[in-house]
């Protein structure tokens with residue numbers, strides 16, 4: 001289990017998974033580039049999602065919408081009015097925090113301070129929940145306890161946004177030891193703005209989409225009118241979204257440009273509870289099937305007071321990252337809110353004619369909304385392992401074979417005696433079906449290690465015996481088991497291993 005994000009960040013950089021964007025110019029906060037291995041990994045994840053939710057189902061179709069849409073879309077969706085986080089700045093350190101993620105821990109110490117006032121400290125901590133937010137206040141309180149004595153009671157915890165205005169003065173910000181450095185909460189619109197056409201005025205203002213979902217609702221009528229779909233059915237889309245996040249952090253987890261994989265699943269109102277339960281389970285199982293350990297994955301149902309006003313149920317699929325438990329995907333039961341809003345703002349009829357009841361209905365919708373970059377990061381964290389082979393520590397990325405950027409490396413044992421020629425011929429044959437890699441440089445042990453670090457599940461080696469009996473050795477990444485396979489069965493063996501129809505033998 002990866003505990004230190006820095007190790008992963010440096011492996012990603014070194015091996016070409018993920019680079020900071022525009023790094024030669026000092027980078028730009030919140031933007032990332034996927035290198036040669038990373039682009040394959042992320043693409044495999046998106047392709048697996050697309051195959052599983054669109055191509056292998058009868059009740060789903062795909063869509064690919066434009067990123068910039070008519071700004072009315074964002075009025076209807078509520079993004080223009082409501083899509084903003086209240087922010088607080090620290091006047092002393094210039095840091096900026098999301099006010100809804102700040103909690104104030106109020107400690108009372110037994111002794112009075114030098115002014116004769118009761119010694120109390122209002123310490124702000126940051127996190128998605130009070131537990132997550134406790135680290136900074138606890139550290140500061142321990143220091144103060146040396147001066148004023150140990151608090152007799154645990155601190156009182158208050159969300160920053162719920163503090164009466166007069167009390168905000170007392171708060172000591174997360175990055176200072178002084179009171180009163182925090183500004184009042186201010187709104188901050190998360191949508192990136194741009195202009196369409198030559199004029200840069202209000203009438204030309206447009207927005208980069210902050211989610212792909214609205215393109216699906218805006219096309220609902222088009223898709224229904226093509227006649228291929230009948231309730232219940234879903235529309236799926238994968239694409240870039242943009243949010244001017246206040247505080248991008250935790251590597252790619254919170255970026256300003258990211259990719260989403262979203263489904264809007266439309267059904268009759270009376271079937272919505274069933275489909276909500278179905279997608280909640282189906283999406284959770286998808287991550288487990290592809291290798292996320294279920295004890296690091298959790299499905300958290302939102303409390304009633306966390307729900308958006310139109311939603312009757314929402315669940316988050318969360319993963320325990322080294323930086324804390326955080327959301328990978330949300331599954332929301334959105335009722336008929338979105339279609340109703342778009343009917344109101346567009347004036348178009350987005351109801352559906354139900355053949356059974358011979359009536360027009362407004363379908364309800366279940367929305368499983370996932371992030372491709374967050375999924376990629378979770379699979380990277382999960383895959384990262386260090387183990388010992390022959391007294392040597394090796395770093396291995398234990399990806400599911402379906403996601404591995406390279407499925408197999410083809411290696412001549414040595415660069416002579418006709419081995420490279422035979423290995424290259426095999427490489428060219430396999431390349432038609434799989435992402436394979438040919439490497440003849442250096443000691444074979446080193447080449448194995450390099451593939452382990454890239455997450456390549458299998459190495460196929462051409463050695464002296466291959467020249468005599470036309471067999472090759474297969475080596476598996478996880479247990480380093482080696483076994484021989486006739487060269488003319490290399491392709492079917494690799495296929496079987498990747499698809500899970502064949503398993504690695506128990507011992508070499």
Ligand code: ATP
Nearest residue numbers: 245253254255258260327328329330369370371374
């Ligand atoms: P958060 O609370 O973490 O900001 P959210 O609840 O606003 O996320 P949604 O609006 O539900 O997220 O977006 C759906 C999915 O899109 C998320 O589960 C996540 O995987 C992805 N996503 C959202 N914002 C970002 C971001 N800034 N960077 C990377 N992925 C993101």
